[in-house]
Amino acid sequence: MLFLLDEHLSPEVARICPPSTAVALRDWRGGAMLGNTDGRLLEEAARERLVLVTFDLATIPALLQEMAASGRGHSGVVLISSRSFAQNDHAAIASSLQALLASIAKDDWTNRVVFLQKKTPAQKSSAPPEEP
8 A cells, every 4th residue: 555645745754654655746656746636636546546645624525525426436545634733743644654554554445534543652662561
């Protein structure tokens, strides 16, 4: 699975993520998709089985509903709320994307939509919790 980071996300997030897990829209296809409609972006991402990651809560959810109603699918969307993450908190976003990837990477992402959750302190360590 590969994350496609929408225009609202800095390419720095992709650089922080492990290799071959995320690509910034500015770098994908040489930036040719910059400025395209959200519908076109979702269609093109689906062709390459890319999961779109976006802060765009204003238009993407409504667009996804329209797509579902018309029988059009997508290859997955990760929504990020500005209430949970600052756009410039690149490390937290990258870390949380990595945690999401580790937990459900093998799942089918077709038409799946999730909100990105902040990685909790318990998720930071892979060691089992200590007994009292």
